[in-house]
Amino acid sequence: MEKHCLNCNQKLDDDMLVCPNCGKKVYENTDNLNESEVLKNKEEQLSAYDNKNKINKFALIGFILSLIEPVYMIANVLLSLYLNVFLPLFSIISTILSVTQSVGFIFSVVGLVQCIRRKQRGKVFAIIGILLPVCILIFYFIGFIFLAKFIQALGSMG
């Protein structure tokens, strides 16, 4: 009887232990398994294969959201330096940017947990998505302290 890969239906030689097409382990004694068991195995293998090769959506979305504010800020600095163009920075835009940062952070945390639990790809995206908002927050905090010191110094001078 011809042997076929349960995962991708590639025709297999009898002595093959691993499918040359998709890399899945070849089940032995498939004749002994009943049809529903074979089907169940196939579905499990497929979903496991899918899961492993998918980039976690939360990690990816979190990464993109966390990237929006720094990209906007860097673009703003570059445009003002080289083209003397200033991107708008009204309160509505900075509000939107802080929302994207917060949501990006939360998505990245969820993404990282899912990546670890489901052994999915996207850990690096998730970690960057977590670190970016944290770094920006620290950056703003330091800036705020400097500004406060500066104002204090001005006050004591005058």
Ligand SMILES: [Zn+2]
């Ligand atoms: Zn296969």
